[in-house]
Amino acid sequence: MNIAGFLVNALLFPGGLFAILLGLFLTGLDRKIYARLQRRVGPPIYQPCIDIVKLSQKEMVIPKTANYTAFRLAPLLGFAGMLAATAVIPVAGIYSGLYQSGDLLVVLYLLSAPALALVIGASASGSPYSSIGLSREISIMLAYEVPLLLVFFTIAMRVGMATGGTAIFSLSSIVNFQLSHGSLLFDLTLLPVFVAFLICIPGTLGVVPFDIPEAETEITEGPLLEYSGMGLAMFKLTGGLKMLVLAALTVTLFFPVGLGDFWLVNLVWFIFKCILVMFFTTTLIRAMQARMRIDQAYKFYLLVPTALALVSLVLTATSFRVG
Amino acid sequence: MSKFFKVILKNIIQGPSTIQYPFEDSPAPKKLRGKIVHNADACVACHLCEYVCAGGAIKMQESEDHQGIDFVVWHDTCTFCGLCEYYCPTKAIHLTNDYHTAHVQADKYNYVEKTFVKKQPCICCGEPMVPISPAMVEQIYGQDGDVRGLSKMCPQCRRKILWKGGVSKS
Amino acid sequence: MAEWLQSIVKRSPWIYRINAGSCNGCDVEMATTALIPRYDVERLGCRYCGSPKHADIVLISGPVTAVVKEKVLRVYDEIPNPKVVVAVGICPISGGVFRESYSIASQLDAYIPVDVNVPGCPPRPQAIIDGIAMAIEIWRKKF
Numbered sequence: 001m002n003i004a005g006f007l008v009n010a011l012l013f014p015g016g017l018f019a020i021l022l023g024l025f026l027t028g029l030d031r032k033i034y035a036r037l038q039r040r041v042g043p044p045i046y047q048p049c050i051d052i053v054k055l056s057q058k059e060m061v062i063p064k065t066a067n068y069t070a071f072r073l074a075p076l077l078g079f080a081g082m083l084a085a086t087a088v089i090p091v092a093g094i095y096s097g098l099y100q101s102g103d104l105l106v107v108l109y110l111l112s113a114p115a116l117a118l119v120i121g122a123s124a125s126g127s128p129y130s131s132i133g134l135s136r137e138i139s140i141m142l143a144y145e146v147p148l149l150l151v152f153f154t155i156a157m158r159v160g161m162a163t164g165g166t167a168i169f170s171l172s173s174i175v176n177f178q179l180s181h182g183s184l185l186f187d188l189t190l191l192p193v194f195v196a197f198l199i200c201i202p203g204t205l206g207v208v209p210f211d212i213p214e215a216e217t218e219i220t221e222g223p224l225l226e227y228s229g230m231g232l233a234m235f236k237l238t239g240g241l242k243m244l245v246l247a248a249l250t251v252t253l254f255f256p257v258g259l260g261d262f263w264l265v266n267l268v269w270f271i272f273k274c275i276l277v278m279f280f281t282t283t284l285i286r287a288m289q290a291r292m293r294i295d296q297a298y299k300f301y302l303l304v305p306t307a308l309a310l311v312s313l314v315l316t317a318t319s320f321r322v323g
Numbered sequence: 324m325s326k327f328f329k330v331i332l333k334n335i336i337q338g339p340s341t342i343q344y345p346f347e348d349s350p351a352p353k354k355l356r357g358k359i360v361h362n363a364d365a366c367v368a369c370h371l372c373e374y375v376c377a378g379g380a381i382k383m384q385e386s387e388d389h390q391g392i393d394f395v396v397w398h399d400t401c402t403f404c405g406l407c408e409y410y411c412p413t414k415a416i417h418l419t420n421d422y423h424t425a426h427v428q429a430d431k432y433n434y435v436e437k438t439f440v441k442k443q444p445c446i447c448c449g450e451p452m453v454p455i456s457p458a459m460v461e462q463i464y465g466q467d468g469d470v471r472g473l474s475k476m477c478p479q480c481r482r483k484i485l486w487k488g489g490v491s492k493s
Numbered sequence: 494m495a496e497w498l499q500s501i502v503k504r505s506p507w508i509y510r511i512n513a514g515s516c517n518g519c520d521v522e523m524a525t526t527a528l529i530p531r532y533d534v535e536r537l538g539c540r541y542c543g544s545p546k547h548a549d550i551v552l553i554s555g556p557v558t559a560v561v562k563e564k565v566l567r568v569y570d571e572i573p574n575p576k577v578v579v580a581v582g583i584c585p586i587s588g589g590v591f592r593e594s595y596s597i598a599s600q601l602d603a604y605i606p607v608d609v610n611v612p613g614c615p616p617r618p619q620a621i622i623d624g625i626a627m628a629i630e631i632w633r634k635k636f
Contacts, residue, residue: 001551031535035536036335038332038530039334039337039339039341039530040340040341040536041341041343042531042536043535043538044538047538048502050501050502050505053498053501053502053505054501057502058497058549058574058575058636059574061546061571081423127497153572183524221544222548224544226546226549227546229573230546232547238568287327288324288327288331288332337629339530339533340530341530341531341532341533344619345537345626351617355617374513375534377590378587378589378590378592379584397587398591398612399583399586399612400583400589401583401612402583402614404614422613422616422620422621423619423620424611424612424616424620425616425620425627426627427609427610427631428606428608428610429585431610434610434612443573458534459521490636
């Protein structure tokens with residue numbers, strides 16, 4: 001393995017520094033557009049960076065009822081998981097991904113790391129509001145993992161059956177398949193799976209209408225209640241990175257085709273597609289919907305996206321083609 | 324759901340409706356009840372405003388050398404209710420529309436409006452007395468009606484003159 | 494370097510509101526400065542946060558009644574340093590119209606060091622934004 005190349009990929013581009021800045025930029029852009037949709041002038045786009053800088057300079061207050069070690073190490077768990085995930089996802093035309101096989105499952109596994117970190121941190125806090133928040137987080141995590149798994153499986157099967165024999169769980173193979181056969185977005189049998197994946201994104205990110213664990217007005221910020229200073233900065237960074245990972249995953253799985261050969265044009269086109277995905281799944285939905293209750297949310301997740309993904313799975317497994 | 328799309332489209336077209344306050348001025352309506360301004364020349368020291376003040380913000384005390392009355396309004400207890408302006412017989416106290424009231428803790432006990440109502444000597448006996456303002460004189464006697472200069476005398480002298488000369492105007 | 498960090502940091506104060514027995518008039522005005530598009534305070538980088546542990550600037554309204562005094566002091570202790578206290582409305586500054594009442598413990602700066610006062614009953618949202626701007630300046634120097 002080329003150690004220097006690997007380190008550059010993991011720490012600078014596209015993992016590490018580039019991913020952190022892009023993730024914070026996406027979060028800031030989301031806040032700005034959300035404000036403009038409500039006829040307000042929003043905060044400047046680089047506001048999340050300023051928030052992180054400020055939070056890292058405040059003192060960290062640890063409650064007396066907290067488990068000292070778990071409380072301090074929990075934010076690092078989510079942050080490390082998301083940072084690893086950013087190094088795995090390929091960017092078409094620039095970076096070909098880290099592994100050659102099985103990295104789709106790695107990404108699925110790493111996507112649950114921030115939620116687990118939140119749960120560990122909340123239970124280590126020892127506060128009743130945190131425990132309500134963490135039980136809600138666990139319920140909704142179990143609910144959205146089901147359609148997510150079905151989506152990945154359907155796409156892997158589609159790519160696998162068209163090229164070899166069985167399902168291929170490799171992001172670079174999926175990208176290569178789309179570069180030669182056209183984007184999977186235009187395949188009508190996979191349209192339900194695309195919609196199901198887009199519906200899963202607000203739940204994973206914790207955005208209205210599914211931000212029940214962090215319901216600010218009900219349980220005073222839920223699991224993050226006892227965090228301050230550097231721990232809170234880590235959690236906010238993880239949130240930004242998660243938004244980037246999900247947007248990049250959508251782009252890679254459904255429409256990764258670049259524009260020509262020059263790397264700068266491909267990079268800008270990739271960022272533009274991420275911003276489009278973020279706008280339609282996060283900002284627009286956030287501006288229009290109210291928060292759901294926890295039982296409504298997990299019933300919704302166990303019914304609607306699962307049904308859509310199952311439709312696509314059946315169509316793909318029987319090799320049904322449209323047109 | 325489609326109604327929301329129309330609202331969002333309208334919002335994007337209309338642009339932000341924010342008044343960016345510290346960077347551009349935010350006009351106050353004319354009748355806004357803001358900080359208090361006291362006109363010492365029109366005040367007759369009847370203590371009505373002190374009596375009706377809701378927050379107990381107005382204090383009027385005779386000064387130590389008996390030359391006048393100290394009038395103090397502490398804005399940190401003033402409710403800006405306007406009762407003092409409503410009940411003042413000479414309209415000496417007035418609420419402006421200045422709403423910039425934020426100040427640091429060090430200025431807390433200096434945040435007052437302080438005036439001095441000066442006493443004038445009675446033209447008959449020379450005792451210092453609080454003068455009756457021209458607006459009130461006009462209200463009582465009409466225009467140029469104070470031919471005997473009764474409004475410039477202290478109450479005791481006024482009583483003596485009226486007793487001697489009767490109540491008619493001559 | 495410290496100067497540059499200080500100038501960055503002052504652009505993101507997070508605000509927490511404590512109601513120490515108030516009539517909610519000042520609370521309504523404080524809520525409008527954040528939510529209503531006309532007085533949007535988020536363009537200055539501020540954010541109303543839901544937990545005292547996330548806060549930098551504390552807005553306290555209401556006269557400190559005897560029942561709520563202990564709780565206000567407990568919540569105040571949970572806020573990490575450096576922090577700035579802003580007394581909104583005339584009630585925390587001097588008791589307001591409830592001055593000689595039997596249920597008022599005392600004015601706020603007998604228990605907590607107050608930094609900025611914003612009198613008014615209730616103060617106009619622009620006056621509250623003025624108070625927050627002064628508080629940001631004081632907070633910046635405490636870093």
